[in-house]
Structure formats: structure tokens, C-alpha cells
Amino acid sequence: MMLVSCQMVALAQKGLHIESLFAGKVVPQERMVETRVRGRSLSKYGLTYFHSLRFSMKDKEQKEIRRLLKQDLEGRPEQDYETSSDYENYKVFLQLPPQGTTKRMLCYREHYEQVLVIYMEGPEASFKTLEKMSNK
Amino acid sequence: MLTERFFYGDTTIEEERELYRLYQGHDVPQDLQAYREMMLDLAAIGAEEYSIMDKQETIDIPIWRRPFFRWIAAAVVALLVIGGATTLFMHNSEEECVAYIYGQKVTDHNVVMNELSQTAMSMANSRGDDDIAQQLDEMFN
DSSP: OHHHHHHHHHTTTTTOTTHHHHTTSSSOGGGEEEEEEESGGGGGGTOSEEEEEEEEOOHHHHHHHHHHHHHHHTTSOGGGEEEEEOSSEEEEEEEEEEETTEEEEEEEEEETTEEEEEEEEETTOSHHHHHHHTTO | OHHHHHHTTOOOHHHHHHHHHHHHSSOOOGGGHHHHHHHHHHHHHHHHHHHHHHHHHHHHSOGGGSHHHHHHHHHHHHHHHHHHHHHHHHHHHHOEEEEEETTEEEOOHHHHHHHHHHHHHHHHHGGGGOSHHHHHHHHHO
16 A cells, blocks of 8 residues: 555656656756645645656757657647747647546746746646746 | 373373373273273373363453454554554655755755745746637636
């Protein structure tokens, strides 16, 4: 039972190719700021799980991350995701299939070499939730 | 052999009972026939003593000293320990608030939640750049 619980904690992004980024396999964890929150601290936002990464990437890493994102978008209905790209920014917003009443969302933003990735779960996991969390 | 041990006083009560049963039978070896009468007498005396001892054992052994009760008690304690540990672990696995800042683990709730807010704000601010988020909000909410 303990082993199963450990796996549940570790594999919240299971099924996504970007999981390897969260697992520190693309960018070393020593070069990033990782935040992982689960439970009561998130209840006021209607979330059950929040996992984010913030780091500066290198060119090689950028290629690998974009490859993973592309794989995660492949085969998904167009209405489930949006991407935008220009000289400064590259963004991916992906609404994953809900698990019961739990919505799941992956947000990715590149601004030059600065990267921000958020994976969140919960009955109210949406962009509005991000605004609420940032106290705007 | 058992008879020899009996005379040396090395036999247990169970062995003595077994010995008495053997001597009560009709196939006692010839070389042990000399002891038969004595053994039958001892058996008669012993039967009374054992009967009394058995009754005392039944009456005197408290329930918490009986092997069966001890096994039950051990099983209950083991279940409580395992159950408690599992509950505690499950509770902890549902609660997590941690940040790894360039490899340094931080568990201070305020620091972690502040980082969470900053991250959320940065992502939310990117909404102003285009209308993607607005579109997705409309679609899913």
C-alpha cells in the first residue's frame, strides 16, 4: 500500500511525454525551481495537485522539450489544446481528459530561454484558477 | 530405554504417562516384567495426581496467559500498528508542500506557497499576450 501511494505521488503526470521533464531527466533539478503542492493548501483554489518547474534552458534542451510537447499534442482533438509561437514566446496550453471529476491541465511557456511549466489537477483546474492563485 | 530414563528421573510427565500405558498392556518385554507391578502401582497413584493437576491447570491459568489468547492479542496489536502506520502514511501522501530551489529542498509553507503564487502569476500574465486562455476558458468552463 505504501509503495502504491509513493507511485501515485510520483506519477501524477503519468501518460504524458513531458513527464520526463518533471522527473528531471531533461533538465537537471539543480538548475530549476520545482514546486509540488498537494492537499489542503490547494483546496481554496479547487485544486488537488500543483506541480511547476521554472528554469533557463539550453538549445539542446529546448529541442527535446518541444519534441516531448509535440508528442503529447499528437492525436488530441484540436479543441483540447492551443499553441502559439513567435520570436519571443512559445506557449502550449493543454486540457487533458478529466479523470472523473478531476480536471487536468498542462501549461507551458517559453520566453526566450526562460521556461515555465505547470501541471495541475482538481475539479476547478483552469486558467481562471491560475489568476486566483496569483492574487490578481 | 524409556524405563531406564524413568529411573534416572529424566522423563517428562507425558513420557511417564506413556510408560504407564505401555506397562498396562500385555506385550511388556520379558526383561522389563520385573518392573510391571511397580509401574502399575505408580500409574494408579499418578492417575490421581495427574487428574488433580489437570483440574488445577484448567482452573488456575488466567485467560491472558493462555497461548490462544496471546496469539489473538499479538494479532490485534500487529493490526493496530500496521493500520496506524498505513493511515499516517496515507494522510502524509495526500499532503505535500515542497519546493526544490536549485536542488535545495524547502518545506517552509510560506516560501513554497509564495513560489506557487509567483509561478501562477507568471503563467497567468501570459494571457495578455493572446486570447488562447480566454478561448480555452470559454470551452471548458
